[in-house]
Amino acid sequence: MDSHPIRFIRNLGRSREIATVLLNHGFDDLVDRLHLRRYLQWGKRLVFRKSTGPDRRRTRGERIRLSLESLGATFIKFGQVVSTRPDLVPADVIQELSKLQEQVPAFSSEVAVKLIEEELKGPVSELFAEFNTEPLAAGSLGQVHQAKLHDGTIVAIKIRRPNVVENVERDLSLMTELAVLVERHIPEAEVFDPVGLVNHFARTIRRELNFFREGRTLDEFERLFRHDATLYIPKVYWDYTTESILTMECIEGYRVDDHTAIEKLPVTAAEVAKNGATIFMKMAFEIGLFHGDPHPGNIRILEDGSICLLDYGMVGSLEEETRERLVDLFLSITQNDVRKAVDVVQSVGQPFRPIDQPLLRADVREFVENYYGLSLDRLNVGAMLSDFVSILSSHGIRCPGDLMLLIRALVTLEGVGRELDPNFNLAESLAPFVHKIVKERFNPKRVASRLSAEMQTFLKLAYDFPMHAGKTLEKLSKDELKIQLEHRGLDHLITEVDRSSNRIVVSLVMSSLIVASALTIRTVASSLWFSVPIFILSSFLGIWLIYGVFRSGRL
Numbered sequence: 001m002d003s004h005p006i007r008f009i010r011n012l013g014r015s016r017e018i019a020t021v022l023l024n025h026g027f028d029d030l031v032d033r034l035h036l037r038r039y040l041q042w043g044k045r046l047v048f049r050k051s052t053g054p055d056r057r058r059t060r061g062e063r064i065r066l067s068l069e070s071l072g073a074t075f076i077k078f079g080q081v082v083s084t085r086p087d088l089v090p091a092d093v094i095q096e097l098s099k100l101q102e103q104v105p106a107f108s109s110e111v112a113v114k115l116i117e118e119e120l121k122g123p124v125s126e127l128f129a130e131f132n133t134e135p136l137a138a139g140s141l142g143q144v145h146q147a148k149l150h151d152g153t154i155v156a157i158k159i160r161r162p163n164v165v166e167n168v169e170r171d172l173s174l175m176t177e178l179a180v181l182v183e184r185h186i187p188e189a190e191v192f193d194p195v196g197l198v199n200h201f202a203r204t205i206r207r208e209l210n211f212f213r214e215g216r217t218l219d220e221f222e223r224l225f226r227h228d229a230t231l232y233i234p235k236v237y238w239d240y241t242t243e244s245i246l247t248m249e250c251i252e253g254y255r256v257d258d259h260t261a262i263e264k265l266p267v268t269a270a271e272v273a274k275n276g277a278t279i280f281m282k283m284a285f286e287i288g289l290f291h292g293d294p295h296p297g298n299i300r301i302l303e304d305g306s307i308c309l310l311d312y313g314m315v316g317s318l319e320e321e322t323r324e325r326l327v328d329l330f331l332s333i334t335q336n337d338v339r340k341a342v343d344v345v346q347s348v349g350q351p352f353r354p355i356d357q358p359l360l361r362a363d364v365r366e367f368v369e370n371y372y373g374l375s376l377d378r379l380n381v382g383a384m385l386s387d388f389v390s391i392l393s394s395h396g397i398r399c400p401g402d403l404m405l406l407i408r409a410l411v412t413l414e415g416v417g418r419e420l421d422p423n424f425n426l427a428e429s430l431a432p433f434v435h436k437i438v439k440e441r442f443n444p445k446r447v448a449s450r451l452s453a454e455m456q457t458f459l460k461l462a463y464d465f466p467m468h469a470g471k472t473l474e475k476l477s478k479d480e481l482k483i484q485l486e487h488r489g490l491d492h493l494i495t496e497v498d499r500s501s502n503r504i505v506v507s508l509v510m511s512s513l514i515v516a517s518a519l520t521i522r523t524v525a526s527s528l529w530f531s532v533p534i535f536i537l538s539s540f541l542g543i544w545l546i547y548g549v550f551r552s553g554r555l
Contacts, residue, residue, distance in 0.1 A: 014174060021070045025063045034181045061096030068100065073140030074171035074205070076100050081201045084408040087349070087392045087399040088192050104140045109133035112145060112159050119242045127240065140164075141208055141313075146250055153249070155237060158211060160244035165209055172202050190352065193398060200401045208313035211246035217312045218248065224287055230275040232308040251308050253300030256419050267305035273420040276307050277429035280413055284406055285323055285433040292316045292405045294413050316405040322348075326403075327437045329388065330430075336372045338365045345391055348403065353396040363391050379427040382411040 019036040022028075031037060058066070068079040082089055083097035112135070113124050124131050130148040137144045142160045149155060179194035207213060215236040222233040232251075240247035254261040262269050276299070283290035291298075292314035300308040325348050332341035341364045346355065371384055385407045392399050399407075410426065417424035 014170060018071060018174065018178070021067050024070070025067045026058075027063065027067070030186075033185050034178070035185070059092065059096070061090075061093045064093055065096040065100060068097075072171075073104055074168050074175075077140060077205055078175065078198075078201050081204055082197060085197065085399075085401075085404055086386070086389050087397070087404060088197065104138055106135045106138035106143050107161060109135075109145075111162060112143070115159055115162065116157065116245060119245045120240060141205075142211075142244075147247075149237070153237075155240070155247050156234075156250040157240070158246040158248075160209065160211060168205060168209065172198070172205075175201075193352065196398070204314065207315075210243055212241060212243045214312050215241050215246055215248070217315055220289070221291075221309075221312065224289070225279075228279070228282075230306055231279045232302055232306045234308065234310070251300050251302075251310065253302045253308055256296045256299050256301065256416055262301060262420070265301065265303070265305045270421040270424070272301055272305060272307065273417040273424045274429060275305075276420075277413065277417055277424075277426055279307065280409070281429050281433045284318060284410075285326075285430075285437060288318045288320065288323065290316050290318070290406060290409065292409055294409055294416065296416055296419065299416065314405075316402040316409070318402060318406060322400065322403055323437065327434050330434050331438065333368055333371045333384075336368060338368050341368050345388075345395070345397065349392060349397040349399040351395070351397045355395055355397070360391075360395050363394065367391060379425070380414075381426040381430060382414040385410060 015036070019031055022031050022036070065079065068075040079097045079100045083094050083100070086094050089097070112133070113131070116124055116127070120127055128147040129150045129152070132146040135143040135145055136156065140161075141164055142158050145157045145159065147155050147157055175198045176195070179198045182189045182194045215238070218233055218236050222235075225231045225233060234249040234251055237247040237249075256262075259269070262272065265272075267275075276294075280290065280294065291309050291312065293311065294309065298310045300310065302308055325344055328340060329344045329348075331337070332344060338361065342361055345360065345364060367387055370387070371379065389399065389404070389407060414424075414426045417426060
């Protein structure tokens, strides 16, 4: 991907802020390698010639976390998303990024009312019987107010922050350029897949910014779990919902850490934990669509003991093939089948470097032996999946984003279950779904369906082969098929040589013009009318050239 420096210039103020924050937190070497000093003002560039950052004594992870917090909400959210990728990011950085918290003040009630009236095309006093101007909660993307409809229904109104879309898009643009620069100038950072991480984050945050999409997701989950009494989905009020306004039923249930209230419910805490795990397993392994952030703040337990999940902005989806891979992983452990486990590890993601096969087999063998033979009550699913991710990371295998989201959600869910019931074990809820998927594999109808699909693919390939072969031969006959060789780093070298050559040519021409015009002014008085402008223009070019050299930071 090519970088577009014009985006840095277009958002010069924000570019300067990013460079300054990095310098303040001791990342001056990174700033120099990415050539970001050019975006600093002249005075600051001199001040930061040597690192003045007070964070040199802090760990790398702490400095990264503090930098993201200093850069604001979009970068904080980026850090939170990156913290779900232990397959790409070192453990010490993950540990620090997990501490990132949004500390965003609520915007004024007057602004909230204005946004609602603009979106819903009417005054708040007519749209709602009551409207509470004090927000229930505030986040980086929006805040929630409570209101009452004219029929007496209490609703929660989620309002998108003003200008948040423009600010996020600006930051995403700069993040993309930074990621491209990192991949171009810091080859060792390839292991982290900078551009891939930014693209994954961009997709995630754009989904969260679209409240209409979140409302549709709520409706989809309501349809899928309509006949499941253990899960309650809040109702969406579509007459009061747009891309930037989401109006849904207000939920008043209990948090999972409210043990006193839960003890008074008609079901035990252990039953609630088991029901929650079963719900999530159904989402992930049966439906393939799951809530991506089941932390305690997004879970409410209602009076009848049912569970309500809030905030459907982050939702993951799993293809059938990915679910099959996870099931194969569990089976390989229960069967002590190292070869099958190695196949799963290599097929679940894309390697970005050659894999050391003997070392991989040794690591997988140790992994399988650690969990083989354990009874369900002793199997820690969260620890097992974390070890699985560690193997992917150590062998340079990038895991699909939605699969990493599922693994993180399962680890979080296991912690929530143990908050409710110290004896909770996620494996007991997972086992029935694994057995069901295995059983379905040998269903005659499914086998026949797969054979039919494979046969259709093969027939299409056979049908298209003559056409593709003909096109290839035609290109060969016209000499249009050329072998392209990739030379890493040569493009940058050519650009730098070209830039230096241009400066030398400009300086030579400029010097010649200055000398010639000066001699003409001194010897031929009648030539002042054209020699003086040439002298002034040449001097201006000289000043511009010197300024450009200083601004590049490579004097």
